[in-house]
Amino acid sequence: MPDATATLDHRPAEASSPRFARPRPFAVLLLVTGIIGWVASAVLVAERLALFRDPEHVTSCDINPWVSCGKVMGSWQSELFGFPNPLIGIVAFAVIITTAMAVLAGAQLGRWYWIGLQVAVSLGTVFVIWLWSQALFSLYLLCLYCMVVWAAMIPLFLLLTIRNLVHGIIPAPAGLVRFTADWAWTLVALIYIAVAASVYLRFFPAFTSPL
Amino acid sequence: MNPADRSVLVKSKSLVWILMAAAVIAAIVVVVIVRGNAPDTTTESATPAGTAETGQLVRENSRVLSQAPNEKAVLVEFLDFECEGCRAAYPLVEELRVEYADSVTFVHRYFPLPGHRNAMNAALAVEAAAQQGAYEPMYQQMFETQPEWGESADDKSAVFRSFAEDLGLDMEAYDAAVKDPATQDRVELDLADGIALNVSGTPTFFLDGQLLAPSSLDELRAALDAAVAE
Numbered sequence: 001m002p003d004a005t006a007t008l009d010h011r012p013a014e015a016s017s018p019r020f021a022r023p024r025p026f027a028v029l030l031l032v033t034g035i036i037g038w039v040a041s042a043v044l045v046a047e048r049l050a051l052f053r054d055p056e057h058v059t060s061c062d063i064n065p066w067v068s069c070g071k072v073m074g075s076w077q078s079e080l081f082g083f084p085n086p087l088i089g090i091v092a093f094a095v096i097i098t099t100a101m102a103v104l105a106g107a108q109l110g111r112w113y114w115i116g117l118q119v120a121v122s123l124g125t126v127f128v129i130w131l132w133s134q135a136l137f138s139l140y141l142l143c144l145y146c147m148v149v150w151a152a153m154i155p156l157f158l159l160l161t162i163r164n165l166v167h168g169i170i171p172a173p174a175g176l177v178r179f180t181a182d183w184a185w186t187l188v189a190l191i192y193i194a195v196a197a198s199v200y201l202r203f204f205p206a207f208t209s210p211l
Numbered sequence: 212m213n214p215a216d217r218s219v220l221v222k223s224k225s226l227v228w229i230l231m232a233a234a235v236i237a238a239i240v241v242v243v244i245v246r247g248n249a250p251d252t253t254t255e256s257a258t259p260a261g262t263a264e265t266g267q268l269v270r271e272n273s274r275v276l277s278q279a280p281n282e283k284a285v286l287v288e289f290l291d292f293e294c295e296g297c298r299a300a301y302p303l304v305e306e307l308r309v310e311y312a313d314s315v316t317f318v319h320r321y322f323p324l325p326g327h328r329n330a331m332n333a334a335l336a337v338e339a340a341a342q343q344g345a346y347e348p349m350y351q352q353m354f355e356t357q358p359e360w361g362e363s364a365d366d367k368s369a370v371f372r373s374f375a376e377d378l379g380l381d382m383e384a385y386d387a388a389v390k391d392p393a394t395q396d397r398v399e400l401d402l403a404d405g406i407a408l409n410v411s412g413t414p415t416f417f418l419d420g421q422l423l424a425p426s427s428l429d430e431l432r433a434a435l436d437a438a439v440a441e
Contacts, residue, residue, distance in 0.1 A: 055424060068411055071411060071412050140327065186227055186228065189228070193234060200238055
């Protein structure tokens with residue numbers, strides 16, 4: 001254990017803290033979710049550019065009338081800030097990857113850095129929840145690569161939040177910290193299943209339709 | 212954490228994971244069962260005896276909105292009465308229908324999207340009305356009132372039935388038609404044709420068999436002008 005003076009910014013992780021919250025494993029988590037999110041965003045940007053060049057372009061994710069990136073890209077929701085949403089992903093996931101690399105290289109990031117990362121990832125999560133609600137309840141369309149981004153954001157947000165709870169970056173009662181640390185991966189799985197269930201129920205006819 | 216607490220935690224966690232696994236398996240089983248049952252009814256309905264395979268743009272039973280006396284072009288629209296895009300296109304198409312009444316035949320095909328709770332109900336209601344010669348007023352009523360019933364999670368069949376009543380239809384025949392599986396088969400045949408023609412959303416237009424992707428009324432008008440001029 002490092003001595004207490006060396007960890008002014010971090011409450012020393014208890015011996016019982018979950019493995020994923022330790023620097024190296026956590027950096028690997030950031031790296032994996034960051035790369036998955038970045039690649040999905042990059043494919044979406046590439047498909048969007050192909051659609052700009054040729055409006056008749058059939059994207060690699062146009063599978064049937066209900067699973068179609070091309071159709072989603074035609075919507076205003078796909079460019080909320082006036083430019084295609086995945087451009088945000090290209091920039092933001094690159095920061096996640098960079099952070100992962102820095103930690104793997106041995107960097108000790110200050111408390112304010114983790115707070116900043118938490119705020120940014122939380123905003124990204126709010127955005128993704130909004131995209132999920134639009135896809136399911138407004139557009140009635142599924143976009144595969146967009147769902148890959150959702151799939152990356154869920155563990156990224158949950159595990160980063162729990163990591164920050166464990167390290168005292170986010171102040172919280174010990175009981176809550178212990179609970180989220182114990183149940184971290186189960187929470188991730190539960191949210192995955194809840195999101196999958198929402199898609200499943202909303203698009204049930206599409207899954208069962210033989211057409 | 213003492214060993215007793217630890218074992219409670221492990222036990223409760225295992226239970227949650229087992230329940231999650233069970234939910235996933237149940238969901239997969241339901242899909243497999245529904246798909247397994249589907250071919251009995253849908254292969255028959257999608258390709259009823261006597262009809263050629265799917266992918267036909269216009270069938271004998273397709274709803275012709277207006278037949279042009281000097282037909283020079285045929286515009287086919289695949290539409291879903293619960294789709295906002297179709298509702299947006301509706302006044303424009305009506306405008307074109309007046310403008311090109313003499314030279315362009317307008318045909319409608321049903322394409323109820325499964326994400327819309329009442330798309331099929333609306334299509335059944337319109338088809339039932341159509342069987343009494345009231346396609347046009349019924350479909351117009353659907354688009355005029357769409358904001359009142361669209362995007363609802365509830366069954367709006369009763370609302371659609373009241374439209375039919377307002378139109379003074381024979382309600383006995385209407386109810387029978389809505390209930391008749393042949394009516395749904397009829398709608399699903401349109402849907403199957405659309406899917407075979409790569410229709411991937413609504414509204415989708417075909418002008419003389421060519422898929423159109425107009426981004427404005429003017430573009431649609433230009434395409435019609437070109438088709439009529441030929």
